[in-house]
Amino acid sequence: MMNGGYEDENEGNNSDNDVEPILTIEPWMLQGLEGPDDDDIFAKKIQRVALDGEEHIYFNSADASNILGVPLTMRNIDDKLIWPHTKHNHFSVKTAYHFITVQDSVSGVTTSSTPAFWQKIWRLKLPQHIKNFFWRLCHGILPTRDNLVRRGLSVITDCPRCFTSQESICHIMLGCSWAQMIWLISPLGYFPPLSSDAAFFDWLVDRIMCDSPDVVIWIALICWTIWTGRNALIFQDKMYSPQESVLKAQSLFMEIQDSSTSPGCTQSHSLRIPRSREAYRWQCPSRHHYKMNTDVAKISDVEWSIGVVIRSDQGHLFMTGIKTILALDEVAVAEALGIRWGLQIAQQCHVSKLKVETDCEVVVNSFNAASATDLSLVSDIMADCRSIGAELESFSLRHIYRESNHVAHFVAKQLYHFAPCIWFDAFPISVLNLVNSDVLT
Incomplete structure (x- = not known):
């Protein structure tokens, strides 16, 4: 127990930041990695070692962090080829031409x-x-x-x-x-x-x-x-x-x-500066529902913190969670992982009616516009979220302004030194003050 919470045990590889990651290898993993020259580039990248009678492969710290930073889906899906130069990782001649011209x-x-x-x-x-x-x-x-x-x-x-x-x-x-x-x-x-x-x-x-x-x-x-x-x-x-x-x-x-006077001019909701005070306010969910807010903060080159806050229909705190992860340098991927982690917690707590809010419009669009041509990591993670949401009695995900998400933002940005930890009572005073401010406003 810690401040009324408990440490999250489901951390996997991403929580062991003090240990150099060593991955068990199969013979096929080494095919094509070894060249005839001792100075082969791959020989500089990896080193085979023996540990507990098994053969392992050792990566340098930077490569290991990049590997462990690639999120895995919860579903058993086939591997796929992707094109990394588009948002949805789907090949297009236009981006291929652009890539070639940039390389030149x-x-x-x-x-x-x-x-x-x-x-x-x-x-x-x-x-x-x-x-x-x-x-x-x-x-x-x-x-x-x-x-x-x-x-x-x-x-x-x-x-x-x-x-x-x-x-x-x-x-x-x-x-x-x-x-x-x-x-x-x-x-x-x-x-x-x-x-x-x-x-x-x-x-x-x-x-x-x-x-x-x-x-x-x-x-x-x-x-x-x-x-x-x-x-x-x-x-x-x-x-x-x-x-x-x-x-x-x-x-x-x-x-x-x-x-701007262009008739067709539109603004991105995540970047527009809201005009009305109502747009800034956090609002309680409908009766018998819970509301979950999530946000992330970058705390190092490869590490993100995830903040999750779940409140009742009266605006009272039900749960606050903080966790750190290794993730790619894409805020949308980290935001998607934050939503998935929050949904997993809500599911374990038997929350059946849940409204989820995030200030990342990219993940909301990905959730609402599931497409077979979207091969991005965000799409894969949001498919996991759809799968969890389908098991709930009532579930929705929507975009809000950052000002309405300030409690989750505070948790992610200021409480990461507690990670991993989940509170169901004895909440941090700073979080309680922000939550009470939302209810009283």
Whole structure:
């Protein structure tokens, strides 16, 4: 027992972060992995060892984390080939052509990219000066300190904010802890852990080509506020907090939406700034139902925390849970795993009527639009959720604004050091205060 809760025993491989993962192997797993040369690349990746009379295969820590971070479905389904360059992992000639053109680029995005790529940038509903900035960012020609050195100037190359790394485009936008905080508290809620300009440009191309215009606009606005914040620090000695920078980006986004007069213009619900106070409020479920809210938070390059909160039709706490998992660098995958874990808990607690809410629209869309052509991990996990939900007397899943999901967000972000733990009583005071605030509002 711990603070009125119990530790979750169903952790599997994902809970043993202190032990180097060693996987038992079958003969077929080694086929094709060993070359004639002792310096074969695979020999550097793996090492066969004997343990308790069985042959095992040892992966280095990074590879092992990536392997263990691939979630498995609860259902017994066949393996399948996937195409990793689309959202739904389904092959298309368009994305194959895009992939080839990107690979031909020497240093990230260059003028050799497809015309369609640049058209997407110029068609974004952004102020012209931000479009110009985004164009320069995609070309990799922002006057960062490392770019200035390449142009022959003698300048200090350290990041002017954290002084821990050379000021490259990737470091400014993703590597600096100040920039990372901006990404995390923005409506996007994540940042990719990349360490090179080339990797950053590849990620940027994928987002521009594959994501909705609203998502791309948010990426552009976040990068813009990071860049202008950097310039304010260097040239005006002004220090803006991450919260101030996100508020600036939100203000710009609302101005863009207000000025949009296109008849067919729609907004992504997960990124739109809600106008009415009602949209922010958590609401009790209907009589005899329970409501479950889930959220996730990234706590390291490969580790996420999952927060689950279940409340009664009176708004009283029934259960709070926290757990950490290894997962891919995709927030939607982590969010889907959070919903699945919460459903498993609810099922074990014999909850028969359940309404589930999440602030991740991607998983809700995947749940509602099950498609045989969607081969993504999110689709597989949400199929598990549909299977669990079908066993309940009443079940629904819907999208809400992040402000309505603040209790689950707090649990995921602030209580991960308790993980794994589930409370049914003696709840943390901080959680009780937030829940009571929802009921009284």
